[in-house]
Amino acid sequence: MGPIEDDYSLLDSTLHETFDDISDDSDAFEGSLGFQQCRCGHQLRERSEKLRREFYEAHLDIKDKLIQNLQLIIDEQEGRISDLRSIFKAETGRSSPLTLSEQKMLRGISHLSVEFGQLSDENFALKEELHAAEIENRRLQLKLSTTVTNFSHLPLLMDNEVQTEEDFDYSRISKADSSISDKDSVLQDTEEEFMDDTASETTTVSSGVNSDTRPKSSTSLEHYQMLEENAQLKQEISDLKKTITDQSEHAIQLQTNSEASIQRLLQRFEEEVSLRKALHDALVQLRGNIRVFCRVRPSKLAIEGPIKHDPLDCDALTVSTDSGVKRFLFDRVFGDNADQIDMYAEVEPLVLSCIDGMNVCIFAYGQTGAGKTYTMDGPDTNPGIGSRALIQIFQELEKRSDDVDFTINVSLIEIYNEKIRDLLDDSASQKLELRLEKDGKMRISNMSKCSVDSVAKVKEIIESGRKNRSVAATALNDQSSRSHAITMIEISMRDKASNSVCIGRLNLIDLAGSERVSKSQVSGPQLKEAQFINKSLSELGNVVSALRRKQQHVPFRNCVLTRILEDSLDGDSKTLMIVQVAPEKTSIQETISSLNFAEKISNVTRRTAKKPLNAQK
């Protein structure tokens, strides 16, 4: 094996070691994204470039030595020829007939050897330039491919012209490599031929044969081949440079287009947001700020009940009583097959309006067991409005966190016999009182506020409130429906650009069971409870009716429930009453009573029935 082969095998083994080094980091390599894979590939190429450069340098040293050796051989041959000439002259008494041509030939060989050296240097420099250009080209292609990935959702120009790491044409580097090998063998052949020629000439001179008959040297031919290859390499470099320039321009163009697209999309997004707000406001104006929904709990009995609801007539409900069929109209009616998702979908716009700084109150009204807690709270496996609203508010604000700083505070209270109880204070150590503040607004003193900073925290608060409410009910030896439970969510947002602060409030109220109002045949503490419930529910009805009629005076101050909610019910606030009904015949009286209450506060105009009521069955 010669020195060049030795160098090649050294290069090979070093490249393998390098690749093994990189593969050793297989965890990071396998776990990484395409970008990291490209980076590893890039590191491998860089190391290979370095090794190749070292190889060229070593190779050039060998070439220099070879040229030096050639020079020595030429000098030696010249000396020997000169000796032969002297011998020839001494023996024949005349000068050697080959002197002139011999001298020309030797000068030519010497000149070509020097030129080989120069060409070799020039080739090396050109190859260096070619590799640098290849690397720059590849870097640009990778940059382009990353840009395309980042903006792949946008319409891009010249998409299919972009190459990826995989698409990159490495054959050009291989071509350059084989070109180097070709040149190596050419130089080696030349060296051998030169040696042969020189030996042959020596023989010719010594035998006195005419120089015209000796084999012609192929050095001139190789010389021209090398010049051609140089020209070819130069052309390749210039082509590559042109490609790089084109790709740079392409990259800049792509970047500009992407930025313009993003700007356009942002502008459209802002327009959509203000349009959504305007449409929602218009919708609320059309429907009025007070809306009433009705939801029928699924029946616990197999037999058909008195309540009928046609899903195609989504705002009407009929109830068969002994005195005939009664039809009720609301903003929306949910039959016994409506699920929590259907329910929340209808409530969602109201919840989201809190993020725009609105005050919203959602009440669940109805007899015990009609499904108020199910609708507002719901089981863990199928949560109700409260959990869904809190999670959605939190997630919506998270999405806007680049533009706004926000805090979400949650309080849970209960009103029992006109007294307020903190459901987030396990020890119930603080007495909660309603106080009129300097700004003329009613506030609850010492009420716990829990800051929500994650969805897990939302669940924790709801669970803690639930636990305390049932504990309270056990401690009081009564049912939860005898108290009003209020979940207060306060959303405070500060716009980072303008520093303006906006506060929205969402109150979710699970009212006490309304059947107590009609059951007056109780005495002692239960009579007192019934009276409080009766009074507060009827005061709530009066307040909502007064607001609906836009009365000058709204009787907020008549009970604790309406005093607490005054701030949230007044002005531009939005109110939703969900009247819950049980479908069984045994509950018919409470059902009619609840529906009458709801109808009184509903602002939906009664439609004239198209068919006689008794024909609707």
Ligand SMILES: Nc1ncnc2c1ncn2[C@@H]1O[C@H](COP(=O)(O)OP(=O)(O)OP(=O)(O)O)[C@@H](O)[C@H]1O
């Ligand atoms: N839409 C519904 N789908 C399935 N089950 C329901 C639904 N609504 C209510 N229920 C079930 O009916 C029962 C009574 O419901 P819930 O406790 O919500 O009534 P409530 O009006 O809150 O009663 P209370 O006033 O006593 O608190 C519960 O077992 C509840 O799971």
